[in-house]
Amino acid sequence: MTDRIVVDYLIYGNDAREIAEAISVEQSIEFPAELAEAWIQREVVGQIDSIGEQVDGATSVTISYDHRNAGGELPQLLNVLWGNVSMLRGVRLIDVSIPDVLTKKFSGPRFGVAGLRELFDVPKRALVGTALKPMGSSSADFARMASILATAGFDTIKDDHSLANQPWSMWRERVEVVSAAVREANEKTGNRCVYAPSLNLPADQIQDAAREAKSLGAGALMVLPGISGFDIMRTIAEDDSIALPMMGHPSMLGSLVVSQNEGIAHSVVYGTLMRLAGADISIFPNFSGRFAFTKDECRSIAKAARRPLGTLAPMWISPAGGMTIERLPEMLDFYGRDTAALVGGALHRGDLAANAVQMVEVMRG
Amino acid sequence: MTDRIVVDYLIYGNDAREIAEAISVEQSIEFPAELAEAWIQREVVGQIDSIGEQVDGATSVTISYDHRNAGGELPQLLNVLWGNVSMLRGVRLIDVSIPDVLTKKFSGPRFGVAGLRELFDVPKRALVGTALKPMGSSSADFARMASILATAGFDTIKDDHSLANQPWSMWRERVEVVSAAVREANEKTGNRCVYAPSLNLPADQIQDAAREAKSLGAGALMVLPGISGFDIMRTIAEDDSIALPMMGHPSMLGSLVVSQNEGIAHSVVYGTLMRLAGADISIFPNFSGRFAFTKDECRSIAKAARRPLGTLAPMWISPAGGMTIERLPEMLDFYGRDTAALVGGALHRGDLAANAVQMVEVMRG
Numbered sequence: 001m002t003d004r005i006v007v008d009y010l011i012y013g014n015d016a017r018e019i020a021e022a023i024s025v026e027q028s029i030e031f032p033a034e035l036a037e038a039w040i041q042r043e044v045v046g047q048i049d050s051i052g053e054q055v056d057g058a059t060s061v062t063i064s065y066d067h068r069n070a071g072g073e074l075p076q077l078l079n080v081l082w083g084n085v086s087m088l089r090g091v092r093l094i095d096v097s098i099p100d101v102l103t104k105k106f107s108g109p110r111f112g113v114a115g116l117r118e119l120f121d122v123p124k125r126a127l128v129g130t131a132l133k134p135m136g137s138s139s140a141d142f143a144r145m146a147s148i149l150a151t152a153g154f155d156t157i158k159d160d161h162s163l164a165n166q167p168w169s170m171w172r173e174r175v176e177v178v179s180a181a182v183r184e185a186n187e188k189t190g191n192r193c194v195y196a197p198s199l200n201l202p203a204d205q206i207q208d209a210a211r212e213a214k215s216l217g218a219g220a221l222m223v224l225p226g227i228s229g230f231d232i233m234r235t236i237a238e239d240d241s242i243a244l245p246m247m248g249h250p251s252m253l254g255s256l257v258v259s260q261n262e263g264i265a266h267s268v269v270y271g272t273l274m275r276l277a278g279a280d281i282s283i284f285p286n287f288s289g290r291f292a293f294t295k296d297e298c299r300s301i302a303k304a305a306r307r308p309l310g311t312l313a314p315m316w317i318s319p320a321g322g323m324t325i326e327r328l329p330e331m332l333d334f335y336g337r338d339t340a341a342l343v344g345g346a347l348h349r350g351d352l353a354a355n356a357v358q359m360v361e362v363m364r365g
Numbered sequence: 366m367t368d369r370i371v372v373d374y375l376i377y378g379n380d381a382r383e384i385a386e387a388i389s390v391e392q393s394i395e396f397p398a399e400l401a402e403a404w405i406q407r408e409v410v411g412q413i414d415s416i417g418e419q420v421d422g423a424t425s426v427t428i429s430y431d432h433r434n435a436g437g438e439l440p441q442l443l444n445v446l447w448g449n450v451s452m453l454r455g456v457r458l459i460d461v462s463i464p465d466v467l468t469k470k471f472s473g474p475r476f477g478v479a480g481l482r483e484l485f486d487v488p489k490r491a492l493v494g495t496a497l498k499p500m501g502s503s504s505a506d507f508a509r510m511a512s513i514l515a516t517a518g519f520d521t522i523k524d525d526h527s528l529a530n531q532p533w534s535m536w537r538e539r540v541e542v543v544s545a546a547v548r549e550a551n552e553k554t555g556n557r558c559v560y561a562p563s564l565n566l567p568a569d570q571i572q573d574a575a576r577e578a579k580s581l582g583a584g585a586l587m588v589l590p591g592i593s594g595f596d597i598m599r600t601i602a603e604d605d606s607i608a609l610p611m612m613g614h615p616s617m618l619g620s621l622v623v624s625q626n627e628g629i630a631h632s633v634v635y636g637t638l639m640r641l642a643g644a645d646i647s648i649f650p651n652f653s654g655r656f657a658f659t660k661d662e663c664r665s666i667a668k669a670a671r672r673p674l675g676t677l678a679p680m681w682i683s684p685a686g687g688m689t690i691e692r693l694p695e696m697l698d699f700y701g702r703d704t705a706a707l708v709g710g711a712l713h714r715g716d717l718a719a720n721a722v723q724m725v726e727v728m729r730g
Binding site: 043074160161202228232 | 387392394396401402409434438440441447448449451452454498532566567568589591592594615617619621622623628629655686709710713
């Protein structure tokens with residue numbers, strides 16, 4: 001077992017070796033390699049482990065980096081993986097293997113698959129989730145919706161990712177009244193529904209807001225790492241004084257994945273990075289929804305969420321984005337039961353209460 | 366003057382109107398529009414202001430959003446601009462006009478072009494900058510380099526963006542000894558050189574580290590918003606107890622711009638967003654360097670750094686990435702004097718002290 005960070009890239013074009021050499025330097029010392037001391041060239045500069053044959057214009061290249069380059073910190077690990085190479089055309093990061101010496105610096109999902117099964121007392125089935133929508137509704141409106149959804153038997157109710165401090169519903173007020181509505185519903189039904197407010201807030205307020213949300217009764221939290229950064233999610237997820245399930249939302253992360261020949265593989269962004277940063281549930285757009293993710297891309301995310309990663313717990317996946325109750329059985333077939341189903345707007349076609357009950361029934365099989 | 370957020374997109378493909386309608390909903394209520402209350406459809410959903418003719422497969426579309434959707438906060442403004450649409454293929458954000466009602470929520474560059482001219486006492490010329498490299502050097506090595514560079518007359522010396530807490534040079538030690546070396550050189554020469562440590566640190570430490578850097582004698586700071594988030598840069602830039610010049614580094618932001626048909630225009634990322642978040646100096650890869658930015662893309666960044674944006678100060682641009690002393694005159698011709706030149710590794714070819722003096726001479730013309 002190597003203790004190096006091993007990164008697989010696809011390099012498009014005919015000068016794969018030259019580009020691989022450039023990457024090995026760019027992502028480490030960013031300095032003319034031949035001018036560096038011999039030991040730096042040997043130990044600190046990235047090493048090209050292999051260069052494959054060109055297939056369909058792309059060459060598979062593996063470069064490894066000394067784990068010390070990442071300094072045991074997630075922001076610098078991201079920098080090693082994708083910092084300046086993000087600005088090159090024709091280079092895509094397709095996989096990464098992170099050594100135990102680094103993964104052990106991170107707690108990963110606090111609950112993970114097993115922990116949320118225990119928290120919700122659902123030994124086998126998939127989780128049932130939804131989002132509070134639409135922006136423009138008042139906090140009282142959202143509380144009424146939450147009450148209906150919690151009563152119907154939903155496990156998780158999250159803020160729509162667009163909810164922040166809009167005049168129609170300010171963050172603190174919303175967290176307070178929705179948390180109360182969910183608590184009251186749980187007291188009546190005996191359910192264990194949790195509300196996850198979005199923490200898409202100013203950077204100097206996020207951590208305090210996470211604590212405040214907990215004190216107001218929120219049972220989970222949602223962070224948008226594409227906007228707030230992966231490391232603030234890790235910070236909150238690892239905070240023992242908070243200790244709530246963490247949802248990672250894909251907002252703005254799309255630009256890391258959508259380009260065919262550049263960016264980072266879906267599995268790494270929505271799987272490995274979300275998990276390293278402590279997401280218990282990683283939300284991403286399901287295939288055939290409103291976005292352009294393919295079946296293979298979605299499958300690769302599920303795999304990365306569940307495969308060994310040091311001693312980090314497996315993570316729930318939440319394929320979303322234009323999902324409907326009708327599509328749930330197909331989704332569960334495809335992804336298996338360690339899936340946090342998320343249906344949003346579609347529940348509002350017709351009667352919310354009736355649709356909510358129907359979705360819970362479908363999910364409970 | 367509208368008080369709406371006006372966003373110009375290029376939409377690739379033949380169904381521009383359909384996609385424009387989807388975006389107007391996705392980036393606002395993310396909910397079936399026809400199910401929302403009438404006033405929400407009217408006021409909260411984005412409005413399609415215009416759809417142009419298709420040219421070379423792309424249609425120019427303008428959609429505007431109620432400024433209240435952004436709630437006066439940068440993270441939610443980013444969410445409105447690019448949150449979920451980042452996950453669509455064939456949509457590129459090419460420009461944005463932010464109303465005064467929002468720009469006045471942000472301080473922007475604390476120093477800007479005029480402020481740094483005063484700070485460095487350089488009424489006319491471009492700024493002379495470099496970076497401490499390579500990773501693997503000790504803090505004492507970096508202090509020796511900084512002393513040479515400050516003595517030669519450099520205005521700014523920044524950490525290489527890859528420097529964090531590696532065993533060869535830990536952050537606190539480096540900031541302490543490099544700051545001291547620059548201070549001593551300034552005392553001897555009368556120069557006003559500043560050292561900008563990188564703040565690519567764990568999210569819960571960044572703001573304290575900014576204060577600590579100041580107390581240790583750092584004269585400027587550098588944030589990597591592609592990793593740490595734009596809003597933490599804003600938070601630090603707007604902190605009156607810190608009040609140091611802010612450099613924004615482009616690490617990981619490349620994925621927002623490199624795709625031809627997706628992502629966000631260079632001018633918006635390295636110009637408008639950096640400036641809203643309070644960068645005094647925005648670093649980006651110059652054309653014909655190690656990266657693939659074109660002359661036009663670089664010119665557009667310079668323009669966005671300097672054009673009116675509410676009452677926010679104009680920002681310095683720092684075209685970098687494989688620059689050499691030989692290329693400086695061409696660069697200054699192209700960008701003008703409100704440019705923070707940055708030459709890194711090339712100064713180490715031959716004698717650092719002699720090269721440093723030569724670069725300062727070229728820049729002082």
